[in-house]
Amino acid sequence: MSDFPEAIDVDYADGEGEDPGDYPSLQHKLEKA
16 A cells, blocks of 8 residues: 555555556546546
């Protein structure tokens, strides 16, 4: 697992296989959601 909070861990399942550099993109997805 990662050090992300559970809320982000849910989205992380969608971003599995993405590079660490793509994590900020997941943050943006949460902000838009």
